[in-house]
Amino acid sequence: MNEPLIRGWCPGARRPMQSGDGLILRLRITGGRFALGLAHTVAEIARRYGNGELDLGRRGGLQLRGVRNDDYAAVETELAMLGLIDADADAEAVRNVVASPLSDLDEMAQGDAFLLAKQLEAALVADESLRQLPGKFGFSIDDGGRFGLSDVSTDIRLSFLQDGVALSLNGDARAIVVRTEDAVAGALRLAHAFLDLASRIDPPPRRMATLVGHVGPEAIFAAAGLGREGVTLAARSDAAPLIGAFPTHVGIGLPFGRLTANQLHLLADTAASDLRLTPFRAVLLPGVPADVLPRLAEAGFATASDDPLLAVAACPGAPACASATIETRDLARRLARLKPAARGIWLHVSGCEKSCASSAAHAVTLVGRDGGLDLVLDGRPTDPPRHAGLTPEAVEALIRSGTVEK
Numbered sequence: 001m002n003e004p005l006i007r008g009w010c011p012g013a014r015r016p017m018q019s020g021d022g023l024i025l026r027l028r029i030t031g032g033r034f035a036l037g038l039a040h041t042v043a044e045i046a047r048r049y050g051n052g053e054l055d056l057g058r059r060g061g062l063q064l065r066g067v068r069n070d071d072y073a074a075v076e077t078e079l080a081m082l083g084l085i086d087a088d089a090d091a092e093a094v095r096n097v098v099a100s101p102l103s104d105l106d107e108m109a110q111g112d113a114f115l116l117a118k119q120l121e122a123a124l125v126a127d128e129s130l131r132q133l134p135g136k137f138g139f140s141i142d143d144g145g146r147f148g149l150s151d152v153s154t155d156i157r158l159s160f161l162q163d164g165v166a167l168s169l170n171g172d173a174r175a176i177v178v179r180t181e182d183a184v185a186g187a188l189r190l191a192h193a194f195l196d197l198a199s200r201i202d203p204p205p206r207r208m209a210t211l212v213g214h215v216g217p218e219a220i221f222a223a224a225g226l227g228r229e230g231v232t233l234a235a236r237s238d239a240a241p242l243i244g245a246f247p248t249h250v251g252i253g254l255p256f257g258r259l260t261a262n263q264l265h266l267l268a269d270t271a272a273s274d275l276r277l278t279p280f281r282a283v284l285l286p287g288v289p290a291d292v293l294p295r296l297a298e299a300g301f302a303t304a305s306d307d308p309l310l311a312v313a314a315c316p317g318a319p320a321c322a323s324a325t326i327e328t329r330d331l332a333r334r335l336a337r338l339k340p341a342a343r344g345i346w347l348h349v350s351g352c353e354k355s356c357a358s359s360a361a362h363a364v365t366l367v368g369r370d371g372g373l374d375l376v377l378d379g380r381p382t383d384p385p386r387h388a389g390l391t392p393e394a395v396e397a398l399i400r401s402g403t404v405e406k
């Protein structure tokens with residue numbers, strides 16, 4: 001097996017992560033387009049070698065969970081034969097691209113995010129000097145249509161406009177517009193500029209937003225040779241509804257991003273062309289009629305956008321994760337019922353400060369610490385708590401009483 005995961009890396013399939021319930025292998029599926037035959041095969045691999053559960057990650061990656069160490073070599077070989085993983089762990093690590101899921105069907109899309117994602121991934125893998133990029137460093141390709149990617153954690157953003165592609169840096173609204181055919185080269189130049197400028201700072205920033213805070217966006221664009229004439233990108237909403245039936249597709253939600261092998265088989269059986277994995281804990285089925293929704297709801301998928309479970313986030317917690325000292329998802333399910341669902345996540349239950357389920361601030365955040373729960377209001381797990389060492393019952397009582405904002 002490849003060397004075990006160290007802090008700051010993201011798990012892959014070539015470099016899995018050891019967790020409390022076995023190895024985690026993350027598949028990076030280009031543009032989130034998952035062919036139906038592959039989906040069935042991956043479901044079988046998850047059942048045969050893992051614990052039969054998969055997670056859809058915050059960047060649209062699909063994780064196999066609970067793979068036994070002794071079975072890893074067999075899984076790696078099967079995934080390689082399917083063409084689902086890269087030649088080596090370093091190539092896999094740099095291929096960190098999220099793209100809008102429905103460029104081919106969304107009449108408002110300004111460009112083909114899937115095609116650009118394929119081109120960008122190939123260029124990233126070919127440029128060996130970019131393998132020094134930090135593990136979480138990533139790229140997003142927004143097609144300018146109904147599904148914005150502004151909520152996705154990324155570092156270099158490529159956004160289709162009517163007249164080209166805007167290149168921007170996470171943490172800043174300014175952008176340089178280039179021709180579509182120059183977008184990949186421009187993104188790579190920004191990545192090189194990041195490595196160069198970050199290396200002059202001690203300790204080197206590991207994310208673009210941190211570097212922007214140190215040197216400002218102009219210095220980064222200048223180091224990339226991308227000129228001074230920029231535009232300011234308009235604020236973009238991710239508000240397009242994802243869940244339910246639409247003229248182009250059906251969308252279903254995955255509470256906590258989790259699905260079972262059986263559910264993946266069902267999705268592949270139900271889909272018409274392929275599955276679209278999104279970074280929003282949702283899977284889209286293009287060209288599928290609305291009458292499939294009751295069957296998918298029966299199988300445990302969220303099929304209505306006001307499902308309360310879509311308004312809460314929770315990492316796997318104990319016992320699945322060795323860093324956790326609390327159970328997370330049953331608690332989140334219980335608390336989800338206390339508030340009518342609204343758009344966005346109001347509650348985040350995190351087994352520890354690492355914040356695997358969400359890096360955003362939420363109205364209520366619960367963080368496990370030494371078996372108790374710290375409660376943070378309007379913040380993240382690393383922010384100072386309003387209350388510390390609570391029991392689940394005490395948290396529930398506080399929320400019911402209205403003592404914390406609901």
Ligand code: SF4
Nearest residue numbers: 315321324351352356
């Ligand atoms: S947030 Fe902590 S407890 Fe939860 S999955 Fe991540 S490392 Fe584990």
